[in-house]
């Protein structure tokens with residue numbers, strides 16, 4: 057299911073803990089980085105790796121908001137909706153994203169590039185409004201800045217397709 | 220008092236402050252050398268004398284907490300130190316500055332604390348979203364290992380210390396220390412019933428100390444300059460350097476390092492450039508989203524420390540100051556906050572799980588102008604049914620700000636009562 061390199065990375069994580077199961081949540085991030093989500097097959101694989109049942113892994117995957125239980129677009133936009141971002145205009149950013157991508161929170165754009173979600177405080181309240189795209193933070197957002205970011209994503213996706 | 224010099228963020232403006240060479244060039248890891256020449260109990264004594272109070276929110280004295288750990292004789296075997304870098308309380312972004320720009324200070328604090336507690340393994344528990352911060356800290360750990368500050372036989376002492384970064388999966392509740400331990404064990408983040416306390420039965424059932432990033436980052440300077448120095452910064456029993464994270468409607472939001480006990484007015488007006496767009500102050504949540512709101516008048520009269528804010532009816536919390544200008548709709552604020560807590564409730568206790576859900580529904584109604592005459596009383600009643608009746612403090616963290624909002628800004632809520640149910644103007648049921 058995974059390359060030797062990824063398995064080595066995962067085993068390295070597990071080895072940092074006195075109890076293998078402790079490595080589960082950190083290495084689920086590795087799986088998600090590779091696959092974009094945590095598929096049922098990946099959950100079964102993870103369960104075997106640390107010697108617990110797939111149901112226990114499913115319990116963990118569904119508890120933590122960062123783990124996707126279904127596929128998402130290449131760029132997962134997670135916009136903060138909590139108080140400090142709200143005070144600094146996150147609602148305008150959301151409206152702008154909805155228009156620019158023709159999607160609502162929870163949806164994926166028709167070209168499969170973007171999934172948008174609203175999330176709770178990202179710990180970047182002093183540089184609000186803030187959002188994450190995959191694992192990167194984008195802060196002090198304005199509608200102009202959002203346009204630039206989306207254009208950059210589209211450019212990157214385009215060049216990768218051509219390669 | 221002489222001008223305050225930053226301690227936790229002193230090197231933050233310097234290029235590459237996150238690297239070992241810059242940190243050592245600025246005097247870093249000298250405290251570790253000094254600490255390892257002292258007996259571990261003497262290190263604990265210094266921390267006790269400093270009166271350092273935990274920076275994670277509750278303000279519990281760190282030296283006292285450390286004292287709860289059973290002795291090696293009482294409990295032979297492994298014991299753990301866990302650094303809480305979950306930083307998920309809305310409004311809070313102070314630890315991120317240390318993680319990003321001064322990770323070696325945190326690592327030095329962790330190592331000294333491990334020595335003091337005789338713990339051979341420290342976990343730095345970091346919120347999952349802080350992926351780049353986790354990488355920075357991991358790189359710093361690798362550098363420190365290379366230099367012999369951690370790993371086997373630290374500084375020739377014969378004492379081994381491992382430091383492991385644990386990236387969580389995104390869940391506010393995992394900042395609560397027992398939920399955090401569950402997450403570290405690879406489980407859902409359900410808070411544990413206490414007693415037993417983590418100091419006795421913690422990670423893997425072993426004695427465990429959990430401290431906030433900023434708390435541990437205070438330890439090196441305490442070892443270097445002594446506990447008395449620490450107690451000289453700020454009002455009695457509320458001392459030390461402090462990170463204030465200011466967000467919302469100020470000209471210059473950000474993290475500011477200042478002594479404990481500074482006037483909130485000074486923080487807002489002088490350091491943050493005042494209220495933005497020339498507007499007036501309306502309200503402040505002084506210590507994060509869980510702390511009761513202060514009106515402008517209350518806010519401008521209060522000092523930023525545990526005891527002053529408690530006296531003012533609020534809490535110092537994580538010193539996350541959320542500033543609101545005159546245009547803010549307090550009904551929207553209440554809805555925004557309770558939606559957060561409802562989303563983050565782990566669901567173990569009925570009062571928290573159901574109560575937060577009901578409260579969110581009522582607040583939603585209010586925002587749509589469909590409140591009913593009995594709603595305010597109902598809100599306070601639901602809050603009362605949550606108060607101190609839950610496994611962990613999240614339930615209280617949810618109800619306290621709501622109680623304050625609806626009490627202090629009642630007129631704004633009443634103005635959202637649907638006309639047919641309004642009892643106050645003679646047209647009621």
Ligand SMILES: Cc1cc2nc3c(=O)[nH]c(=O)nc-3n(C[C@H](O)[C@H](O)[C@H](O)COP(=O)(O)O)c2cc1C
Nearest residue numbers: 273274275303305306307394395396430431434612
């Ligand atoms: C719901 C909830 C969330 C919390 N989140 C955090 C957090 O993100 N960071 C933190 O240091 N403490 C947090 N705490 C407090 C911790 O439980 C614990 O008291 C703290 O880490 C102890 O460290 P200190 O004594 O150094 O302050 C939270 C508590 C609760 C109830």
Ligand code: SF4
Nearest residue numbers: 565567568571609611
């Ligand atoms: S108070 Fe809420 S978050 Fe805490 S244990 Fe109970 S249900 Fe979970």
Ligand code: FES
Nearest residue numbers: 136141178180181
């Ligand atoms: S409220 Fe948006 S990052 Fe904290």
